[in-house]
Amino acid sequence: MQAVLTAPLLAALEVTRGVEVTLMLPAVAVVPAVAAVLEAVVPVVVLAVTVVVLAVTVVVLVATAVVLVATAVVLAATAVVLGATVVVLGATVVVLVATVVVLVATAVVLAVAASRLLTPIGVIKAGSTKLALSFELLMLGGHTRHRKL
Secondary structure, X not given: OOOOOOHHHHHHHHHOOOHHHHHHHHHHHHOHHHHHHHHHHHHHHHHHHHHHHHHHHHHHHHHHHHHHHHHHHHHHHHHHHHHHHHHHHHHHHHHHHHXXXXXXXXXXXXXXXXXXXXXXXXXXXXOOEEEEEOHHHXXXXXXXXXXXX
16 A cells, blocks of 8 residues: 555655544555556646746746836936926026126116206316206206306
8 A cells, every 4th residue: 555655645644643544545545546647747737836936927027127117217207307407497596696687787777867867967077166057957948057066
C-alpha cells in the first residue's frame, strides 16, 4: 500500500498518526490509479497556476509602469504651467510698476501745470526789481502795471 502513496501524502500520514491514517490508507490503496494520475496532474496544475500568477504579475507591473509614466507626464505639464504662471505674474508685476510710474509722472505734470495756473504768470527780474504780471489783469484785458515787490 505504501508503494502507491506519493511522498507528500506519506509525510502527511506520518504527521497525522492514529485513526485518520487507518481510514486514509484503504481509500488510497483501493484506487492506485488515482495516485498515479495525481502524481502526473498536480505538478502540471501547479505549473499552470504559477504561469497564470506570473502573467498577472507582469500585467500589473506593466500597468504600474504606464501609470508612473502618465504621472511623470502630468507632473511635467504641471511644471510647465507653473512656469508659465510665474512668467505671467512677473509680467503683471512689471506692468503694475510701470503703471505706478506713469501715474506718478502724470501727477507731477498735473501738479506743475496746476501750480502755474494758480500763481502769477511769471516773475521778471529786472536788475534788483521784481516785476509781477498779474493773471487777473491779463484776464480782464487791462494793462499790466509794474509793481515793486
